[in-house]
Amino acid sequence: MEPLERYRPIIDDFEDFLAACQRPLGNAVRVNTIKASVDRALATLEAEGLAYEQADWNPRVLDLETDSPGSTWASFHGFTHGQEEVSAVPPVVLDPEPGERVWDCCAAPGGKATQIAALMDDRGTVVANDNNLGRISALRFNAERLGATSLAVTNADARNYSLSRFDFDEFDRTLVDAPCSCEGTIRKNPDALDNWSPDHISSVAGIQKGIIRRAIQATREGGTVVYSTCTFAPEENEAVVQHALEAEDCRVVDFDLGLEHAPGLTEWDGQSFDSSLEKAARIYPHHNDTGGFFVAKLEVTA
Numbered sequence: 001m002e003p004l005e006r007y008r009p010i011i012d013d014f015e016d017f018l019a020a021c022q023r024p025l026g027n028a029v030r031v032n033t034i035k036a037s038v039d040r041a042l043a044t045l046e047a048e049g050l051a052y053e054q055a056d057w058n059p060r061v062l063d064l065e066t067d068s069p070g071s072t073w074a075s076f077h078g079f080t081h082g083q084e085e086v087s088a089v090p091p092v093v094l095d096p097e098p099g100e101r102v103w104d105c106c107a108a109p110g111g112k113a114t115q116i117a118a119l120m121d122d123r124g125t126v127v128a129n130d131n132n133l134g135r136i137s138a139l140r141f142n143a144e145r146l147g148a149t150s151l152a153v154t155n156a157d158a159r160n161y162s163l164s165r166f167d168f169d170e171f172d173r174t175l176v177d178a179p180c181s182c183e184g185t186i187r188k189n190p191d192a193l194d195n196w197s198p199d200h201i202s203s204v205a206g207i208q209k210g211i212i213r214r215a216i217q218a219t220r221e222g223g224t225v226v227y228s229t230c231t232f233a234p235e236e237n238e239a240v241v242q243h244a245l246e247a248e249d250c251r252v253v254d255f256d257l258g259l260e261h262a263p264g265l266t267e268w269d270g271q272s273f274d275s276s277l278e279k280a281a282r283i284y285p286h287h288n289d290t291g292g293f294f295v296a297k298l299e300v301t302a
């Protein structure tokens with residue numbers, strides 16, 4: 001927990017935050033509405049005698065009372081997919097519509113890409129990209145299991161992603177669920193902080209800046225880019241969005257989350273950020289008994 005001490009000045013109820021970080025996380029699943037309505041998925045779980053609780057902010061997200069959410073009949077049928085509650089937030093903020101072209105530029109193993117396809121009623125195009133070939137097989141497997149036929153998989157570095165392979169030259173919406181230092185996954189993975197170092201944070205922040213810039217360039221004017229990480233580090237969150245504001249044509253916009261959260265920061269370690277960063281959301285484990293996440297929504301401007 002030592003690395004998290006650096007956040008004491010910016011997190012209210014810091015002792016509650018630390019205590020929450022040490023509690024193991026329950027098992028959450030998302031109802032895959034490509035294959036089943038919420039009612040049908042719930043009925044299948046009930047028939048198996050499994051207790052669940054629907055998230056207040058999203059009835060498709062369930063806290064499931066089982067140690068093996070991937071071994072239920074509902075999962076076997078593709079009606080549910082194991083996905084942390086807070087991990088279901090970015091696609092909801094992205095708010096894709098059926099028929100659109102959406103790029104999930106860091107997509108493996110596909111929890112959010114398949115959620116995006118479901119939010120679009122599996123109509124349109126979801127380009128799910130990842131630079132890690134090993135993780136691509138899990139992405140393909142999940143897309144097939146969940147019946148996401150609108151999803152195309154590519155394997156490339158998002159920082160210099162070429163659209164020449166497509167018959168269109170920009171996306172309507174893009175999700176950057178960036179590689180990060182994963183501090184916010186500590187409840188699921190108690191070893192998450194073992195390799196923590198300032199050098200790692202600054203190296204991954206460099207990658208994040210390259211990815212968010214390409215995401216904005218590849219999205220049409222008036223389109224949406226959502227930037228998310230599962231870390232608390234401002235260097236990987238507000239500082240990355242600040243870099244995008246300075247380097248590309250975009251602005252930070254509001255969104256209604258329905259989940260308790262803190263606003264994004266306007267300063268950290270001597271660096272000031274644009275006041276619009278307050279529209280971003282910092283979701284801490286003690287807020288809603290979830291993992292930690294950062295989400296910012298950008299509109300691409302002229």
Ligand SMILES: C[S@@+](CC[C@H](N)C(=O)[O-])C[C@H]1O[C@@H](n2cnc3c(N)ncnc32)[C@H](O)[C@@H]1O
Nearest residue numbers: 106107108109110111112131132157158177179
């Ligand atoms: C947080 S994970 C994505 C999780 C995924 N969005 C989901 O919901 O299942 C970040 C991903 O970014 C990928 N990645 C790292 N660097 C990348 C790059 N330069 N271009 C594309 N993908 C990258 C990693 O392989 C990893 O799968």
